[in-house]
Structure formats: C-alpha cells, structure tokens
Amino acid sequence: MAVVFSKSKVLTDVPLHYCPGCTHGIIHRLVAEAIEELGVQERTIGVAPVGCAVFAYNYFNVDMQEASHGRAPAVATGIKRALPDSIVFTYQGDGDLASIGTAEIVHAATRGEKITVIFVNNTIYGMTGGQMAPTSLPGQVTTTSPYGRDVNHCGYPIKVSEMLSTLDGANYIERVSVNNVKNVIAAKKAIKKAFQYQVDGKGFNMIEVLSTCPTNWGLTPVEALGWLEDNMLPYYPLGVYKDKGGESK
Amino acid sequence: MEKQLMKGNEAIAESAIAAGCKLFFGYPITPQNQIPEYMSKRLPKIGGCFLQAESEVAAINMVYGASGAGARCMTSSSSPGISLKQEGISYIAGAELPAVIVNIVRGGPGLGGIQPAQSDYFQATKGGGHGDYHLIVLAPGSVQEAADLTYLAFDLADQYRTPVMVMGDGMIGQMMEPVVLPQPKTEAAAPKTWATTGYNGKDRERNIVNSLYIEPSVLEQVNMRLQKRYQVIKENEVRCEEYMMEDAEYMIAAYGTTARIAKKAISELRKQGIKVGLVRPITLWPFPEKIFQKYTDRVKAVLTVEMSCGQMVEDVRLAINGKIPVTFFGRTGGMIPTWKEMAAEIQKLAGGVK
Numbered sequence: 001m002a003v004v005f006s007k008s009k010v011l012t013d014v015p016l017h018y019c020p021g022c023t024h025g026i027i028h029r030l031v032a033e034a035i036e037e038l039g040v041q042e043r044t045i046g047v048a049p050v051g052c053a054v055f056a057y058n059y060f061n062v063d064m065q066e067a068s069h070g071r072a073p074a075v076a077t078g079i080k081r082a083l084p085d086s087i088v089f090t091y092q093g094d095g096d097l098a099s100i101g102t103a104e105i106v107h108a109a110t111r112g113e114k115i116t117v118i119f120v121n122n123t124i125y126g127m128t129g130g131q132m133a134p135t136s137l138p139g140q141v142t143t144t145s146p147y148g149r150d151v152n153h154c155g156y157p158i159k160v161s162e163m164l165s166t167l168d169g170a171n172y173i174e175r176v177s178v179n180n181v182k183n184v185i186a187a188k189k190a191i192k193k194a195f196q197y198q199v200d201g202k203g204f205n206m207i208e209v210l211s212t213c214p215t216n217w218g219l220t221p222v223e224a225l226g227w228l229e230d231n232m233l234p235y236y237p238l239g240v241y242k243d244k245g246g247e248s249k
Numbered sequence: 250m251e252k253q254l255m256k257g258n259e260a261i262a263e264s265a266i267a268a269g270c271k272l273f274f275g276y277p278i279t280p281q282n283q284i285p286e287y288m289s290k291r292l293p294k295i296g297g298c299f300l301q302a303e304s305e306v307a308a309i310n311m312v313y314g315a316s317g318a319g320a321r322c323m324t325s326s327s328s329p330g331i332s333l334k335q336e337g338i339s340y341i342a343g344a345e346l347p348a349v350i351v352n353i354v355r356g357g358p359g360l361g362g363i364q365p366a367q368s369d370y371f372q373a374t375k376g377g378g379h380g381d382y383h384l385i386v387l388a389p390g391s392v393q394e395a396a397d398l399t400y401l402a403f404d405l406a407d408q409y410r411t412p413v414m415v416m417g418d419g420m421i422g423q424m425m426e427p428v429v430l431p432q433p434k435t436e437a438a439a440p441k442t443w444a445t446t447g448y449n450g451k452d453r454e455r456n457i458v459n460s461l462y463i464e465p466s467v468l469e470q471v472n473m474r475l476q477k478r479y480q481v482i483k484e485n486e487v488r489c490e491e492y493m494m495e496d497a498e499y500m501i502a503a504y505g506t507t508a509r510i511a512k513k514a515i516s517e518l519r520k521q522g523i524k525v526g527l528v529r530p531i532t533l534w535p536f537p538e539k540i541f542q543k544y545t546d547r548v549k550a551v552l553t554v555e556m557s558c559g560q561m562v563e564d565v566r567l568a569i570n571g572k573i574p575v576t577f578f579g580r581t582g583g584m585i586p587t588w589k590e591m592a593a594e595i596q597k598l599a600g601g602v603k
Contacts (some may be wrong), residue, residue, distance in 0.1 A: 042449040063455060063456045065445055068336055074311050078317070079318045082314070083446065086446075
C-alpha cells in the first residue's frame, strides 16, 4: 500500500500535552517539516521556552535545551557561538518573548544572531491560566484584566514584528497565522524560509505566528479561529516586515 | 612558563584560556572589567568567541547555551552583576552543566561601592539562586592563586558537571603581582556525551539540557543525585591553608586578601610572644570544617576576620560547634582591615599585650 502521508520524523512519537483546538500542534508540525525538508535535522538544536511550549523538548526529535523564562535567545546565542555550523531555533510564546524576554530578543535581533525564532502569539499567558499578556488586545478580558485590558492603565499591546523590523540586524521577519488552510500553507513557506536563511548563514530570522488559545479565551476551537480572524488580524496585520533578501513592507 | 607581572583580573583571563576556555560572555562592571577586556583581545585570535551581552542575565544564559553545547566557557562580574546571574546559575546547577563564574567582589548591598569586599560569601556558599544546590567556591589569596584556581575551576566544573565560582575580592582582581601562568592544555578534553551537539538517531540517544521535572518523585531523585555528588565534592575537594598552626594558641580564620593581612598581624603578635596561627579556607564551599575541628582541643579562641559584617564566621561557628569561643572582627563597604586592628583583637582575646 502506498504511503500518502506520514508524520515528520523531526517530531517524536509521543502525545502532545496541548489543549484541544490549540494551534501549537500545527506550528510544531510546520517547524518539523521545514527542518526535515531542508535536511538539517542532524545539526539542529532547539531551545524550548517557559510557557505552554515548555515541553517542546519532548516533541522535536532533535537535541534540545530548555531555557529559563524569556532567555531562549541568549541560550540560542550561546549554542550558535559554540557550534557555528549548527542550526539553532527558539520556540517562544508572547509572555516569554515579548514581556520577560524583551531584552534578549531585541539584542539577538540587533546582533543579527544567525538563529531562527518561532514566536507564537496567542495574546495570553496560557500555561499559567489565562493572565494578560504583553500582546493582549485593548479591552481583552483575561484573569488579570477582568474588566478588559485598559490601555490607560497598562498600555498597549506590543507589535513585535514591527518593532524588531526596525533593527538593522534583523534579516527576515514575517507575521503569519494558522487560522485557516491558506494561512497554514503560507506559514509553512515562511517558516521554511526562516530556516533556509540560517542554513545560508544569514540572521536574525523570526516568524511571528498568530495562534489560538480556546481554553483561556473561553471559546470552542472553531470560535477561537473566528476570534483570531476578527480581532487579531486587524491589530496584527500579516505580512513580511523585513526581508533583506527580498521584498518587505 | 616564565614569571611575569600581571593584574589579578588579567591572570584570571589568561589562565582561563590556558584551561581551554573558548567562549566568554559578560557585561561591564567595576572592578572586573579587565577580564572581559582581556578576553575581547585574546579570544578572537585563538578561534574563540568573546561576546558582550546585553545584561548579566543574558550573559549567564549564553554560558548555559554554550556549556550545554559542550564548550568550555565562562562569565565574570562583580557583586551586583552576580546577583543578576543567580537565576541562570540555579538553572545551570539544575541542568547539571559545567560553568565557571568569576566574582570580583565589591561592597554592597545594593549598588554599594567599587572597593574590595567579602560580603558575597552568603550568596556564593548558601545558594544565591533558588533550590537545593551548591557551587564549588574557590577563594584565591594572591594573583598566583587566582590563576591556579581559575585553571582548576574548569576541570572541577567538567568533572562534577557543576557551576564553579572563583570569588576574589576587588583587591585580588586589581593588584599586580608576579605570576607563573599555568601551561596551556594540550590534551583533548573528555568527550561530553550529554551535550547538545546534534542528534543523528544512530550514535546516541537524543540529548536534552533541562532542569524541569514536573513529576515530584522524579525531581526528588534528581535532587538526591545532586546531593550525593555534593557529598563526593565535600570528601575530595576541600582546600585550605594552615599557617603557623603547629603551636598556635589562637587562630585567625580568614580568606582572600584578609588572610594576607592576617599573616602580617601573626608575625607581629608572635614577636610579642602570642602564639597565633591562621586557617585560610581556599574552598569556601566545601568548607574545611574538619580542619577547624582538629584544633578545638588546643586552640583557646578563634578570631574570624572578614571584609563583611560577619558571614564566614557562621560556618566557623558551625564547625567549631561551641567547643571554643569564636569572635569576629570585620570592616565592610570597601574598607580593608589593618594588621593592627587584627592584632588588637587577638590581644583582647589573649588578655592584653604580653
């Protein structure tokens, strides 16, 4: 019988711990496929964050390091500088990358660190139970913004791709989404490109992936996809924000 | 190697390179700046990497990454910067990674000052970061010893897969002394089979550098394994100098620069007929408690002298366990005790000038 589809060998054969309907699973698969298709599995080292993807080291079938909260870009820098021929990626959420780890991500970007960053933005702290994130939208209700995010009190969401694209060290920055098939296919292409650039010795590369959190948004998986489309896409426009090797906004 | 005149900080840096350190990550802070400056000149010439990090927090996490990838690497800082590194040090201990951290101690708390101090003893020996862990803490008393202990630190870190701190006060970092640097290592280091160097599915299992164990029974076992290792370190790695203790009736307990000043006090006191000796811990952890214990039968009293408000004195008291009096004299905030002050304290213990 002909095999028409199989799971990427860059993913381990263990069940994911993610909630039903969460799009982390899709993003894991896209990252794994990109690594597999580029033929770099044997020299790839991943860095897991603190947050929902904290157990990513159980899922990616490559050598992995688990970083402390927000420090994944610094850990990745240490790995890449020690092993310059390796392919190093971090996989970080919005709390990890855009709040506690802002210094590390900004400086990894400005150094042009030759790494690939997968930044999963779901506008909330998922693992800790739905607190307000640096990317939570104005008015968004979370467990620590029960009356909705008040921008006069705690400011505005950080647009990470826009911010980092202003840095000369950034090579490739694109925001994608995985809320429908078309966007998933575009996300795959972007993620693969972000790894290809690193294979070519270029950095810093970051793909921001808009993702859902049905559990903490209090929505069904299908409703969550709709919420992303209605609320996140207008605030966080998709597109290429920086591409030294091609077109960008 | 020839004898040469060097600053303590530079001797530490060159000695680290001799030990095979290939990567340095750090952030500027006085009084240790000569270490990163020296590394920024030397490492690129020998195929290594010096990188000035955006913060001490980032620097220690770069060490985590590079060490996890199997490299000999280090960071250095001074007291306030070492406080920032504590999170990373705890993770390095938890992930069982070798690393060398140099602390050229200045006065605290807070921003404190920039003059020499020994007030980071608690932080270095009692944890510093969260969780049940220890660092091996090496306390040089001269530029030569700073070089030798830095060289040793890399071997100890690899052997026990643990972070090692070289803790010198600002004086050790800043003063110049003749030093014979250790011979550069020529033999290849033992392979680090646990390092994340790339997984091909054939030669070994997948390597994961991690300190997260969500199952309490597993985390307890990890802790037990660490404690067992600390016990082995306690048995094998205690280092201590005993100076003029053969006939001593009084003991000065001091380390680093303070111990050097104590030697002058001892020679002056002996001229006055007061038999004083010195016990100088070189490893602050593991603490040389057995060496202190062997003198409780014939020493009348112990004077602990530190450039702090009294930190090591607690370990001296624990070791002595009430058998003889333990007193304390300290200067702090960057003030350095004089030999006369120390001598006066011993004279008080001995009942006045004899």
